[in-house]
Amino acid sequence: MADSNATMRVEVVSPERVLFSGEGTQVITRTLEGGEVAFLPGHAAFLGALTENHTRIYLDDGTIQNLAVHLGFVEVGADHVTILSDAAELEEDIDVAAVRAAKVRLEEQLRTEHSAEVEAELRRTHARIAATGGLDTSH
Amino acid sequence: MAGGQERILRGRIKSVQATKKITRAMELIAASRIVKAQQRVVAAVPYSDMITEVVRDLSAAGAGSDAPLLAGRSEVKNVCYVVLSADRGLCGGYNSGVLRATEGEIKEDALKGRGHTVVAVGRKAEGYFRFRGYNIGQSFTGFTDNPTYSIAKEIGEYVTGLYESGEVDRVELVYTRFVSAGSQEVVQRPLVPLDSQVTEGGDGKSETGRDYEFEPTPETILETLLPRYVEARVYAALLNAAASEHAFRQRAMKSATDNAEELIKTLSRIMNRARQDSITTEIMEIVGGAEAMSAGN
Numbered sequence A: 001m002a003d004s005n006a007t008m009r010v011e012v013v014s015p016e017r018v019l020f021s022g023e024g025t026q027v028i029t030r031t032l033e034g035g036e037v038a039f040l041p042g043h044a045a046f047l048g049a050l051t052e053n054h055t056r057i058y059l060d061d062g063t064i065q066n067l068a069v070h071l072g073f074v075e076v077g078a079d080h081v082t083i084l085s086d087a088a089e090l091e092e093d094i095d096v097a098a099v100r101a102a103k104v105r106l107e108e109q110l111r112t113e114h115s116a117e118v119e120a121e122l123r124r125t126h127a128r129i130a131a132t133g134g135l136d137t138s139h
Numbered sequence B: 001m002a003g004g005q006e007r008i009l010r011g012r013i014k015s016v017q018a019t020k021k022i023t024r025a026m027e028l029i030a031a032s033r034i035v036k037a038q039q040r041v042v043a044a045v046p047y048s049d050m051i052t053e054v055v056r057d058l059s060a061a062g063a064g065s066d067a068p069l070l071a072g073r074s075e076v077k078n079v080c081y082v083v084l085s086a087d088r089g090l091c092g093g094y095n096s097g098v099l100r101a102t103e104g105e106i107k108e109d110a111l112k113g114r115g116h117t118v119v120a121v122g123r124k125a126e127g128y129f130r131f132r133g134y135n136i137g138q139s140f141t142g143f144t145d146n147p148t149y150s151i152a153k154e155i156g157e158y159v160t161g162l163y164e165s166g167e168v169d170r171v172e173l174v175y176t177r178f179v180s181a182g183s184q185e186v187v188q189r190p191l192v193p194l195d196s197q198v199t200e201g202g203d204g205k206s207e208t209g210r211d212y213e214f215e216p217t218p219e220t221i222l223e224t225l226l227p228r229y230v231e232a233r234v235y236a237a238l239l240n241a242a243a244s245e246h247a248f249r250q251r252a253m254k255s256a257t258d259n260a261e262e263l264i265k266t267l268s269r270i271m272n273r274a275r276q277d278s279i280t281t282e283i284m285e286i287v288g289g290a291e292a293m294s295a296g297n
Helices: A096-112 A116-131 B002-043 B045-060 B094-111 B123-131 B149-164 B218-296
Strands: A008-013 A018-031 A035-039 A046-050 A053-059 A064-069 A072-077 A080-084 A088-090 B078-084 B115-121 B136-140 B170-180 B183-192 B213-215
Touching: A008 A053, A008 B045, A018 A046, A018 A064, A018 A080, A018 A088, A035 A046, A046 B045, A046 B218, A053 A116, A064 A116, A072 B045, A072 B218, A080 B045, A096 A116, B002 B045, B002 B170, B002 B218, B045 B218, B078 B094, B078 B123, B078 B149, B078 B218, B094 B115, B094 B123, B094 B170, B094 B183, B094 B218, B115 B123, B115 B149, B123 B136, B136 B149, B149 B170, B149 B183, B149 B218, B170 B218, B183 B218
Parallel strands: A008 A080, A046 B213, B078 B115, B078 B170, B115 B136
Antiparallel strands: A008 A018, A018 A035, A018 A053, A046 A072, A053 A064, A064 A088, A072 A080, B170 B183
């Protein structure tokens, strides 16, 4: 275990640009079939495929960067965590009202028909809601 | 009549001037888009670098041995060409470059007894190959000057589908690589199956030293990763092609503007001479008339 002051380089990269880049102390994400994983500085080399999830990056200044990551990969080394995703959104880029409306609409749709596409969209919506503070309306 | 000729020339100069204004505007637009397109090419590099690295790490861990997208086929009967051209013309030799390169390859394949499928990207490629009766799998049009990742995804899904169904045994990508604003080149790159150079770690030796933990299994990761890798390659090619298109257009429009300027110069010279001629004739007539009058006195 590395000392508690250690940081690591955290990058979230989409095909079109580098979405986020900074120094962090912890990253929590969720792998396919696996469940949530947290990475601290000094972690063993790790490679995982991600599911739709709410990823949290604990920055070295004490703040937390929330993201919705919709599938992708995470590559971890001792001093870096890299998330590759063709669809990831930062908390501040998500339109909360639109997402809530989409959740209601999608759940309604699923009640009458079952399609993998709608289910996937609903999972993305859930990730977005979690990334913007959950269903807590005071947020 | 000399005055009539002058009027015709004035009309022609006006029309050339109007054309020059248009070509100048197109030149400036293309020039400003090159910068943006170039930035997008650069912005896409980190992702494609990292995904390449991950694919390499995974195959070093021995996951890739039986993945269909990695394994080549011993006998190649059908080759698929993904041709990246422009939607519009007025960009010099940009379109003809990729189109000719592709047609040459197809003809060579035909001599070897191989079939072809063309995936046309851009209206120019679609028109060209359809008119000549080539076998077009699908065409993607309407975005070539500003491609997005979702289009790369569509193209990637389509060609991996073709490969997996056995319809084609190899997929080649033909596009114009953007080297710099002053130089671009038509290149042909194998897309599927993924070349062993990449998977074997660039110079052929597999990466050692880093021992990865995988979650889920390396095979599952690779299965979801390879299509993404193909898409990233297509996306990078699309961005390169878009930047090249703008560069070609800028050059073509610049020479069109220069040519219009030259034309205006020549035409004005001819017009001035015609005007002078008509004035001279007029003076001669007046002098001649006065002479005749004084002779009559």
